Amino acid sequence: MERRHTRKFVRTFFTSPTAVEGEDDSAKMVRSASQLRGMQAPDVWVPDNEDATAPNMRDEGAENIVEVVAENGADFPGEIHPRVVWHRDSPETRYQGFQHMLQIADPEKGAVEHLDGFVIPEVGGIDDWKKADEFFTIVENEYGLEEGSLAMSVIIESGAAELAMGELRDEMGKPDNNLERLFLLVDGEVDYTKDMRAITPTGGLPEWPELRHNTSRAASAAGCISVDGPFDDIRDVEGYRERMTDNQAKGMTGIWSLTPGQVVEANKNPLPPQEGSWLIDADGREAELTDDDGVQVYEGERISLEETGDGYRLTVGTDTEELDADELREELVDLTDYVPSMDDIVDSMEEFEAAKEAGKGAIAITRSTTVRIDGVEIDIASDRMWDEATYQAVQTPITLFQDVYQNRPDQHDDLAELYSEDVVERAMDVGN
Numbered sequence: 001m002e003r004r005h006t007r008k009f010v011r012t013f014f015t016s017p018t019a020v021e022g023e024d025d026s027a028k029m030v031r032s033a034s035q036l037r038g039m040q041a042p043d044v045w046v047p048d049n050e051d052a053t054a055p056n057m058r059d060e061g062a063e064n065i066v067e068v069v070a071e072n073g074a075d076f077p078g079e080i081h082p083r084v085v086w087h088r089d090s091p092e093t094r095y096q097g098f099q100h101m102l103q104i105a106d107p108e109k110g111a112v113e114h115l116d117g118f119v120i121p122e123v124g125g126i127d128d129w130k131k132a133d134e135f136f137t138i139v140e141n142e143y144g145l146e147e148g149s150l151a152m153s154v155i156i157e158s159g160a161a162e163l164a165m166g167e168l169r170d171e172m173g174k175p176d177n178n179l180e181r182l183f184l185l186v187d188g189e190v191d192y193t194k195d196m197r198a199i200t201p202t203g204g205l206p207e208w209p210e211l212r213h214n215t216s217r218a219a220s221a222a223g224c225i226s227v228d229g230p231f232d233d234i235r236d237v238e239g240y241r242e243r244m245t246d247n248q249a250k251g252m253t254g255i256w257s258l259t260p261g262q263v264v265e266a267n268k269n270p271l272p273p274q275e276g277s278w279l280i281d282a283d284g285r286e287a288e289l290t291d292d293d294g295v296q297v298y299e300g301e302r303i304s305l306e307e308t309g310d311g312y313r314l315t316v317g318t319d320t321e322e323l324d325a326d327e328l329r330e331e332l333v334d335l336t337d338y339v340p341s342m343d344d345i346v347d348s349m350e351e352f353e354a355a356k357e358a359g360k361g362a363i364a365i366t367r368s369t370t371v372r373i374d375g376v377e378i379d380i381a382s383d384r385m386w387d388e389a390t391y392q393a394v395q396t397p398i399t400l401f402q403d404v405y406q407n408r409p410d411q412h413d414d415l416a417e418l419y420s421e422d423v424v425e426r427a428m429d430v431g432n
Helices: 028-033 053-073 092-106 126-144 159-165 190-194 211-223 237-248 259-269 327-335 343-355 390-409 409-419 422-431
Strands: 010-019 044-048 117-120 151-156 182-187 226-230 254-257 277-281 285-288 291-292 296-300 303-307 312-316 320-322 336-340 361-373 375-384
Touching: 010 028, 010 211, 010 259, 028 044, 028 053, 044 053, 053 092, 092 117, 117 182, 126 151, 126 159, 126 226, 151 159, 159 211, 182 211, 182 277, 190 343, 211 226, 237 254, 237 259, 237 320, 277 296, 277 361, 303 361, 303 375, 312 327, 320 327, 327 336, 327 375, 336 361, 343 361, 343 375, 343 390, 343 422, 375 390, 390 409, 390 422, 409 422
Parallel strands: 010 044, 010 254, 117 151, 151 182, 182 226, 226 254, 296 361
Antiparallel strands: 277 285, 277 336, 291 296, 303 312, 312 320, 361 375
């Protein structure tokens, strides 16, 4: 099984309508999207000739894709993967999507040299994936393109498609298909909910954590990249961030973005933070401590601390303990966690690399601070053992940063402003 795409990570999957009815320029949305740069520009831009475009406008939409990509595609900083129509139960729809692929990929029209692939929605079982792949192969042969040069991404919008992901490892690499062209596995929770006949009391979408886990697992097993579906409440920035954090814990870095504002959030969210921060478990709720000149201050009401004649009284929620200084330190170490900054991660990796160079297989890295609760201060410290496995696990966010830096030169200035030139240079050198 050969991985044909160079990207290790995709943070943002941004769709835009290919033709808008009633406008002087029906291509206004794709034309505007093609001019996005820096943090507003997605890693993958999807001119959407399916759900985002009215059925009666899709022929014009295909023409608009050709025109705009031929004109602006060379300067677009991300990858370009138009979405065409497809449906597992409709030969007519599949044929229409195929015709649009032929039209868009025609070298004489000047767009295909800037295209990276196509996105196929509404796939079903593995045989349906193979049908789509065969159409890609036909398009490539029709125009003398190298077989497999057009990447294929799919939207997981049915139970059949979810089950098909489990068959990819067995099917990819067989001589009767080119499924190694697969790039992104993208969740489409709206149509998936419809296909599953799911019902919620409010009529809202279920979160489908199992689908996101299964998609991330399948992408890992098949050498693809997983992407979560759209987050419809575009004003709920905090909810969008929480969704991304939950996804990243599943190994799913990418998410669908509906607006340039969501693109900015999704481009920045998976990157290591600029500054480190301390968290504390406040009776089941995670709270961020406030930095006051190096002292980490808890300002909530779920934890209280006071000095007694011979020790301390710590209350967390309804639980109160009488502790001496050592016991209090141990309790606070258990309650707190540190979120390392980019600089912290690089420092720790450099320290381990130096130790490894000196012949050491493991080292202890100490993290310490002073915590203040209700005016009472106490110093805490914890040691974390680093070995090769720890190093490899911590390297993932740095590998993400390096992938972004290598593939998105238009974001170099943003990254240098976020972290400083020195930290960026060190982050690009570490781990290599």
